[in-house]
Amino acid sequence: MLSENLSQVEERIHAACARAGRSRSSVTLIAVTKVFPAQAIVDAYALGLRDFGENYVQEFDAKAPGLPELPGARFHLIGHLQSNKSRRATDLFQVIQTVDTPRLAQRLHEQARWPMEVFLEVKLSGEEAKHGAAPESLSVLTAAVRGCSRLQLSGLMTMPPWSEDPEDSRPYFRRLRELADAHHLPALSMGMSNDFEAAIEEGATHVRIGTALFGKRVKR
Numbered sequence: 001m002l003s004e005n006l007s008q009v010e011e012r013i014h015a016a017c018a019r020a021g022r023s024r025s026s027v028t029l030i031a032v033t034k035v036f037p038a039q040a041i042v043d044a045y046a047l048g049l050r051d052f053g054e055n056y057v058q059e060f061d062a063k064a065p066g067l068p069e070l071p072g073a074r075f076h077l078i079g080h081l082q083s084n085k086s087r088r089a090t091d092l093f094q095v096i097q098t099v100d101t102p103r104l105a106q107r108l109h110e111q112a113r114w115p116m117e118v119f120l121e122v123k124l125s126g127e128e129a130k131h132g133a134a135p136e137s138l139s140v141l142t143a144a145v146r147g148c149s150r151l152q153l154s155g156l157m158t159m160p161p162w163s164e165d166p167e168d169s170r171p172y173f174r175r176l177r178e179l180a181d182a183h184h185l186p187a188l189s190m191g192m193s194n195d196f197e198a199a200i201e202e203g204a205t206h207v208r209i210g211t212a213l214f215g216k217r218v219k220r
């Protein structure tokens with residue numbers, strides 16, 4: 001049940017915040033609704049959630065017409081953005097968490113019809129398939145985004161290699177926080193169902209949670 005799952009997640013967020021000496025209000029819970037139907041968003045909204053994460057522009061484009069008006073809802077793109085989908089992304093999302101090149105930033109700036117909030121996706125592991133900017137490129141990338149008047153740069157986002165043990169993610173979270181501090185960025189989007197408590201202890205301001213709220217995703 002979503003309401004029970006949400007209570008449990010909230011309890012865990014509160015406990016992690018308490019351990020870290022942080023207030024609950026310093027952490028935004030993003031409900032990741034990829035693969036689930038529009039109704040999952042409506043149900044989560046009814047329980048008070050306002051931030052939603054989707055991975056694919058096309059999938060959310062198909063879902064969005066099934067949504068009623070949800071005042072105050074914010075939709076975050078948390079999956080890789082292909083440049084041919086960037087215009088549609090600026091129509092559908094309020095936040096793009098996966099900016100990883102100056103070129104993509106420039107495109108979003110030119111196409112956005114309202115100010116877009118952005119996070120820079122950082123690749124901290126050597127895994128070939130992953131997207132994200134290299135830590136060494138962040139100076140150039142932050143300067144590029146800060147030069148785009150229609151983009152509001154919030155912070156950094158990352159996804160550590162998947163591991164059963166949340167402690168394996170902790171060094172990545174710590175590294176992301178150091179990079180954010182070095183570039184004077186306040187927001188940190190890190191932590192998923194299996195490791196969000198460690199992320200909060202390491203300073204996450206946004207946690208992206210799917211499975212712990214909605215259950216296991218059936219592969220498409």
Ligand SMILES: *Cc1c(COP(=O)(O)O)cnc(C)c1O
Pocket residue numbers: 032034055078079159192193194208209210211212
């Ligand atoms: C799917 C996904 C999540 C949510 O993962 P869960 O383990 O289901 O909580 C978070 N962030 C990104 C980028 C994702 O793709």
